[in-house]
Amino acid sequence: MTNLTLTPALALGDDALVLSHRLGEWAGNAPVLEEEVALANIALDLLGQARILLSLAGDEDELAYLREERQFRNLQLVEQPNGDFAHTIARQLYFSVYQQLLFDHLATGGTELAPLAAKAVKETSYHRDHAEQWTLRLGDGTDESHTRMQRGLDALWRFTGELFEPVDGLDAPWAALHDEWTTRITALLERATLTLPQGPQRGAWTAGGGRQGLHTEPFGRMLAEMQHLHRSHPGASW
Amino acid sequence: MTTPRPADTPAVPAAARPTEWPLWEVFVRSRRGLSHTHAGSLHAPDAAMALRNARDLYTRRSEGVSIWVVPSTQVTASSPDEKDAFFEPAGDKPYRHPTFYEIPDGVQHL
Numbered sequence: 001m002t003n004l005t006l007t008p009a010l011a012l013g014d015d016a017l018v019l020s021h022r023l024g025e026w027a028g029n030a031p032v033l034e035e036e037v038a039l040a041n042i043a044l045d046l047l048g049q050a051r052i053l054l055s056l057a058g059d060e061d062e063l064a065y066l067r068e069e070r071q072f073r074n075l076q077l078v079e080q081p082n083g084d085f086a087h088t089i090a091r092q093l094y095f096s097v098y099q100q101l102l103f104d105h106l107a108t109g110g111t112e113l114a115p116l117a118a119k120a121v122k123e124t125s126y127h128r129d130h131a132e133q134w135t136l137r138l139g140d141g142t143d144e145s146h147t148r149m150q151r152g153l154d155a156l157w158r159f160t161g162e163l164f165e166p167v168d169g170l171d172a173p174w175a176a177l178h179d180e181w182t183t184r185i186t187a188l189l190e191r192a193t194l195t196l197p198q199g200p201q202r203g204a205w206t207a208g209g210g211r212q213g214l215h216t217e218p219f220g221r222m223l224a225e226m227q228h229l230h231r232s233h234p235g236a237s238w
Numbered sequence: 239m240t241t242p243r244p245a246d247t248p249a250v251p252a253a254a255r256p257t258e259w260p261l262w263e264v265f266v267r268s269r270r271g272l273s274h275t276h277a278g279s280l281h282a283p284d285a286a287m288a289l290r291n292a293r294d295l296y297t298r299r300s301e302g303v304s305i306w307v308v309p310s311t312q313v314t315a316s317s318p319d320e321k322d323a324f325f326e327p328a329g330d331k332p333y334r335h336p337t338f339y340e341i342p343d344g345v346q347h348l
Contacts, residue, residue, distance in 0.1 A: 032281060033281075034280050038294045137284075
């Protein structure tokens, strides 16, 4: 598995798998029970996407549980730790708007990903709506929630350029998608009385390289937690 | 924050902050043609979020095609103390039940 080639299914499957695990970490820790169920639902939607996508790329269990950090091809955005609730919502907002735009495009194409994209885009629309509703409420809520929401948006901004780096084998109008993404995020943040972060999205001081297997420090710890059961008890079943 | 609040995000009632969100009653219609049935209750900061929480809590196993949420404070309930006065008089009036008719074959949902 060391010579795993980057395919679109692997890249998008890893995005879904890793974000699903991060959202799952809220189980037992969310601010209210209702929100815990909402985040767990989103996590399970993403896990379903990951299973289909990784099955296109190979054996789903082997890919999820037996790869090393450098063999994962997910975006660095999705591996970022949850932080506070506003930080998680900022990550959800950036990712779900991107994913909906990309899946909308893929659903109309003739690739092997089209059926999955057509089905997943409905889930993704709900994920986006969830993130938008919370962005509006936190941004236009109390001074404290406004500050935290802005801090989450600012902190994750440097990971957003990577969303629109072309992926080998994935035919998409990346620049146009990026423009549309920026338009939507800008409009929403304005409604939420928040400010679009001003930092760079590309070049020095930004993140990137997830698709090449380069990951940030917290990712290793997350993988250890995600994989240890399977690695400790190979072949175990319920 | 001087910008007006967006129209679809009503303010959280001050009494509900910061510790407790208001309670909402959830009604779910399981399929077309049936009426909404009380499914349970939940906490949410406002109606839009209550609807979304209800979707996640009560329809995640495809239980419904339509949801209503109602603030619990808007529900007026009959008092247990008045149970006899309210309900017992109906107990001995079987002629109010439509059980004296022959039901034609093929009629469903009765």
